[in-house]
Amino acid sequence: MTQQIFRDSDADRAFRPSWFLGRAAIYAVLLVWAFICLFPIYWTLTTSFKAAPDVMQGNLVPWVDFEPKMLGLRSLGLSPETIFAESTVRAEFLKRFWNSVIVALCSSALALVLGSMAAYGLSRFNYRFSFMKNADISFFFLSQLILPPVVLALPFLVLYKELALLDTRIGLILLYTLTVMPIVIWIMRDQFSSIPTELEEAALVDGLSIWGAFVTIILPIALPGMVAAFILSLVLTWNEYFFAALLTSTNANTLPVMVASQTGSQGISWWSMAALSSAAILPLILVAILLEKYIIKGMAAGAVK
C-alpha cells in the first residue's frame, strides 16, 4: 500500500500561468498605490534637507543626488548648531506645536468622557426626555455629524467675541469636542452593545452601584474601542484648520494655521515649509504606525453589523 489515496489532481499541480498573472497584478496594484501614498511624505521629509539648487533641479535621493543639509531644522531653530542658542523662531514654533498638542489631547479626552458616558447610557437604559426616546436621542447626537462647520463658524465668532473666548485654547477645545463627539458616540455605542449585560447584572448583585460597575467593569473591557475613538478624534482635531483659522489670531494658533500662513508669501523657503509640514504630519505618522490596529478597528466599527 504505497500508493497515495488523497492527492492533488494533475490539473491542480500543473503550472497555472493565469494564477501567477493574477498574483503579479495584485502586487503591482498594491505597490503602485503604496508608492502614491508614500511618495509625498518622502518628498516632504527630504525637501526639508535640500538647499535651493537641489530643490530647483528636482533632486530626489539624499546622498546620491544631493548632500543633505540641516536647512529645514535650522530655520526652526532645531538644528544641532542652533538648538542651544536663543531662537525666536523656535519659541514661536514650539508655542504653536504645544497649542496643537494641548487642544487635540484635551478635546479628544473631553469628547471621549462625555461621549462614552452618553453611549453607555444609550446602549443600556430606556430614556424618555419628553417626546424623545433612545433612538431619537441617538439620532440627535449622530446628526451633529451632518452639520457643516461653516454653519457654526460665524455665530461662534460673534459669541466667542462676547464671551472673551476668541483666540483662547479653551474656546477651540470646546468647539473641537463638539465636532468629534458624534464619532466617539458612534464607535462607543457599538462597543458597549457588544458587551453582554449579564456582566453588570452580576456586578450589581455583588453590591456595586451602576456607576461603579461602569467604571470598574465595563470601561476596562471597552478599552480597545476607547483607544480607537480617542485616536480618531486626535487625528481630526490635530488636523483641524477651518475653525482654528477663523477663531485664533496670535495666542492660540495651532500648527496647521502656522503652516498655512507661510504659504502665501512670494519667496517661499522650501526647506522651512517642508520642515514645518513634516512637524505637522510626523506625530500622526508615528501614531498610525504604532496604533494602526486600533484606527482600523475604530473605522470599521460602524461598517460591519
Next chain:
Amino acid sequence: MASTEADYLHIVTADNISAARIRFGKTIIWASAALLCVVGLVQYLDTQGVVSLGFETWRPTLYAFLIWASCLCWGQVLLYGERGKRSLFVLPAALFVVAMVVFPLIFALGIAFSNWNLSSPTGRQFNGLDNVRQMWADPFYWNALKNMVWYTLAIVVEYAIAFGLALALNAQIRARKFFRVAFLLPLMLSPVAVSWMIGKSMLEIRFGPVAHLVRELGFDQISFFGSPEMARFMIMAMDAWTFIPFMMIMILAGLQAIPKELHEAAEVDGASGWRRFWEITFPLMLPVSITAILIRIIFKLKLADIIINITAGGPGGATDSVTSFIFREYRDRSNVGYGTLLAIVYLVLIVIAMTILMKLADRWMRPRY
C-alpha cells in the same frame, strides 16, 4: 441600530427619597435657573444701556449657565435616586450639545437676517430679506453649490478605487501590515500640510516631481491650476488621496466579515471570479458600501481646507466649495450676516439632500434579502 429592546438592563431599586431631599433638589434646580435668568437679563439690560454695571463680556452668563447645568445634574440624583443616576450618563453630553449647537443655531438665524460688519462701528442692523435677495443674485454662491455637486459625484470614482484596493488587500498577500499602514497614512495627514506638500510643491510647474513626470510623458506647458476643469480635477484628486483610505478600510472590514464558505460553495459550483464578485461579494457588500458612501458624502460636504490653501477658489471661482466661499466672503468683507445666511441655506439643502439619500438607501438595501 444594534441594540434592541432586549439588550437593556432592567434594574429595580427601592429608593427611599425623603420629602426634604426632594424639596432640596427642586430648590437648587429652580434657584440656579432663576440665577441664570437674572444674570442674563441684567447683562442684556446692561448692553442696552438701561442699567450700567460695567460688564465687559458675557462671561457671567456663561458661568451662571454652568452652575445651572451642574445643579440640574445633581438635582436629577436628588429627585429620582437611582433613575437620576442613570440619566446622568446622557445628561452632560446632551446639555453640552444643546449649549454648543442648538443655541448658536438659533443665534445664527438672528444674524442671518441682518447686515453686520464686525469691523464697522454701527454694529448689527436688521435688514429683513436683503441678504436673501443678495444671495439669489450672487452667481458665485450658486457656482459654489454646483461645484459641490461635482465634488460629491467624484465619490463614485473614489468608491471604485477604494473597493479595488480593499479587494487587493483582502487577497492572500504577503506584507499585508506594511500595505495597510502605507495605505492608511494619507488619512492621518493634515489637509493643510497636504495642500502644501502636493498642491504647492509637487505640482510646482518648474521643478515639482509631478510636473517632471508629466513632461517626461510628453505633455508640455501644462498648468495644473490654470484651467477651471483641470483645477477642479486636481482638488478632487487631492481630496480623494486623503480620503480613499477611509472608504477602503470600511470596505475591507466588510469583506472580511463575509464567510469564506459562500465563496467556496460558488467555486464548487463553477462560478468564475468575475461572476463570484458580482453575484456574491458585491450584493453582500451593499449595506457596508452605502454606509461608507454616506459618511464620505458627509465629510465631502465639509471640504474646504485644501481649497482655501491652494487655489483660494480660483480660477474665477471654479474650485470654490461652499465652505471656502463663505470663508473668503468673511475674510474679504467681514460681513457676518450674509455669510451666516449662506451657511444656513447650505445647511437646509444638506439636510434635505441627506434625508432623501438615506430614505433611498433604506429602500435599496431592503429588497435584496
